[in-house]
Structures are given as structure tokens and as C-alpha cells.
Amino acid sequence: MNNKQINFNTARFITSAPDINQMPEDSGIEIAFAGRSNAGKSSALNTITQQKSLARTSKTPGRTQLINVFELSEGKRLIDLPGYGYAKVPEEMKLKWQRALSVYLQHRESLKGLVVLMDIRHPLKDIDQQLLQWASESKLPVLALLTKCDKLKPGPRKSEVLRVREAVTVFGGDIRVESFSSLKGLGLDRAKEILSEWLLQDQDDEPAAASADGENA
Numbered sequence: 001m002n003n004k005q006i007n008f009n010t011a012r013f014i015t016s017a018p019d020i021n022q023m024p025e026d027s028g029i030e031i032a033f034a035g036r037s038n039a040g041k042s043s044a045l046n047t048i049t050q051q052k053s054l055a056r057t058s059k060t061p062g063r064t065q066l067i068n069v070f071e072l073s074e075g076k077r078l079i080d081l082p083g084y085g086y087a088k089v090p091e092e093m094k095l096k097w098q099r100a101l102s103v104y105l106q107h108r109e110s111l112k113g114l115v116v117l118m119d120i121r122h123p124l125k126d127i128d129q130q131l132l133q134w135a136s137e138s139k140l141p142v143l144a145l146l147t148k149c150d151k152l153k154p155g156p157r158k159s160e161v162l163r164v165r166e167a168v169t170v171f172g173g174d175i176r177v178e179s180f181s182s183l184k185g186l187g188l189d190r191a192k193e194i195l196s197e198w199l200l201q202d203q204d205d206e207p208a209a210a211s212a213d214g215e216n217a
């Protein structure tokens, strides 16, 4: 187990791609963030990178339409995928996006992990399950973050994490489930630890590939 940590604070916006075909070159390592609209994805990205408005947060569901690419350091990227399943998006567009998403998850070489954000009060909707299924079929490790966990008291929060952990076993594959709150910073260290593990894979031999204080980021 690798205990080196990536410095996420260096994240900077690189580009917005209107679709998956226009993303940066498929090299290095990237981690994608996906979730139903309003799941708290932008807030989570801002919290992880400690930047107030890296990914725009909004109270209007479905505002994140483009694929936003953030670079942590050369060849290490975080990808903010558009929120899916927002009711006001026409059905045809939803299907088109779902097809593109499944192709991305299955064929993107540099994609080494997927963060699936789900509101802890409404996890595992059909579309979330579809995403977990695709990830599992693509042998892609998943971190399922149960967001807004500050909305539940510690007891129910813990039970919900255990319930979801049990439920995702049907997909097989490497799916880790953790609670998370951008508002209170809960679960932040654990999330960063898992992301660092993914971002640092195959790079153990590089001296000081990353340091906790980001000198080499």
C-alpha cells in the first residue's frame, strides 16, 4: 500500500471539452468524477482541490454540461463529467450521453479510476447502477462517495455506508464506498488517499513522484 499523497491543491483548469472525442490526448493518468445532477460533484472537486470555485457549484441542477479537465501535474488529470440524469435534458440527449460515457469508460487508456458521487440520502438510482456496471465490466476501480453525509446523523450514516457496500457487491470489481461531506470536510482524507493510490500507480520507482506538500506536483 502506497502512503505517498498527491497534492490536489495544484489543480488547474485546462480545458472544457464539448464531448469525449475532444478530450486531451489519452496518455498519463486520469480520474473521472461522475454523478447524477446535484449529487454534489462540483462541491466535492472544490473540496478535494481546496479551491473555492475550480468546478462551479450551482444550486440549479444540471448546469455542468461540458467535460471539464483539470491538471494536477504533468500527465495527471481530474475529469469532471457532466451530471447525468437531469430531468430537463431531452431523453435523446441523455441516451447519447450515456452511450458516449460507456465508450469513454471502456476505452480510455489513461482512465485509472472513477469516482461516482451519490447523495447519501438517495444512492444507487438506476443510472448510478448502470455506471457501476460499466465500470466493473471495464475493470475500472471505483470510489463511490456518498455525498452530503452531514445530512445524516453518525448512526444512520454508518448504516447507509454498510448497506451500500453490501449492495454494490453484486457488480463485482473493485468498488469502495465511503461517506463524504464537502460542507464539513468529512471523508476527505480517505478520498484523497484512494485517489492518490490511483494517481501514483506504476510510478513507485520515480523518486519523490509527489509529496504531501506538493513540491513536485
Ligand SMILES: Nc1nc2c(ncn2[C@@H]2O[C@H](COP(=O)(O)OP(=O)(O)OP(=O)(O)O)[C@@H](O)[C@H]2O)c(=O)[nH]1
Pocket (backbone or CB within 6 Å): 035, 036, 037, 038, 039, 040, 041, 042, 043, 044, 056, 057, 058, 059, 060, 061, 062, 063, 064, 082, 083, 084, 147, 148, 149, 150, 151, 180, 181, 182, 183, 184
Ligand atoms: N449539506 C450539504 N450540501 C451540499 C454538500 N455538497 C453539495 N451540497 C449542495 O448540493 C447542491 C448541489 O451541489 P453541486 O456541487 O453543485 O452538485 P453537482 O453534482 O456538481 O451538480 P451539477 O452541476 O448539477 O452536476 C448545492 O446546493 C450544494 O451546496 C455537502 O457536503 N453537504
